[in-house]
Amino acid sequence: MSDTPIRLLIADDHVIVRDGIRGMFTGDPGFEVLGEAGDGAQAVQLARTLDPDVVLMDLRMPVMDGVTAIKELARIGARARVLVLTTYDTDKDVLPAIEAGATGYLLKDAGRDDLIRAVRSAARGEAVLSPSVATRLLGRVRAPADPLSARELEILRLIADGATNREAAAQLFISEATVKSHVLHIYAKLGVNDRAAAVAVAFRRGLLSVDGA
Structure with a gap:
């Protein structure tokens, strides 16, 4: 050899x-x-x-x-x-x-x-x-990525369903600016730069499932 x-x-x-x-x-x-x-x-x-x-x-x-x-x-x-x-x-x-x-x-x-x-x-x-x-x-x-908060998971589920920041804000009774802040935190924790990538990574890691759990 x-x-x-x-x-x-x-x-x-x-x-x-x-x-x-x-x-x-x-x-x-x-x-x-x-x-x-x-x-x-x-x-x-x-x-x-x-x-x-x-x-x-x-x-x-x-x-x-x-x-x-x-x-x-x-x-x-x-x-x-x-x-x-x-x-x-x-x-x-x-x-x-x-x-x-x-x-x-x-x-x-x-x-x-x-x-x-x-x-x-x-x-x-x-x-x-x-x-x-x-x-x-x-x-x-040694230091796994920060887990998503309950609110961040709620917003991520809405993003996966196709909701815009404004629509998510209306459903959760919070401001659009607050949703945008949560979205940026989600990106940082998942190591992504856009909504599609966030959803894909979330499904891969088991944070989201097809039945919405």
Whole structure:
């Protein structure tokens, strides 16, 4: 196994980034870059046909984003391990990628030696996390997100039913400004930026259910 090069696929929508990553592995007999993809859909197609050991996957790409591509690779039963390589380390980027099945999550400011070690580890199926991402995930485990208050849950249920802030205020006999304040608190606690994402996360975490409980 050690004599067989690790076969790589690079997925990033910036040509200069792909060139830089390819350059890090060029000349190293331990690696073989099979191809490059400029978006998530192309990454899935190339992974299907080239059968790489590791896909270096950016997250924010046109046509199909990285998280969706990771889910699609899992759906089709691709053998490749996915090592996310991105500039973003926020909860809304990290958690969906890990949940989708990424083996590792590395930031683009990583040095060549760190990237090579990460790829070798990912090829073995070992979890790889950049220090800032590991700290973020540990922080969430040690200090779970604040629970929603009873009032916030009421408002979240109304949002899920399609109510506007004004409509929610009328139903709860409170001011529209108060509803807006509660909505912002809900966003902060759930780590989202809009109403649709808040509802989706709430259902995923069991805070809302189809029967309205």
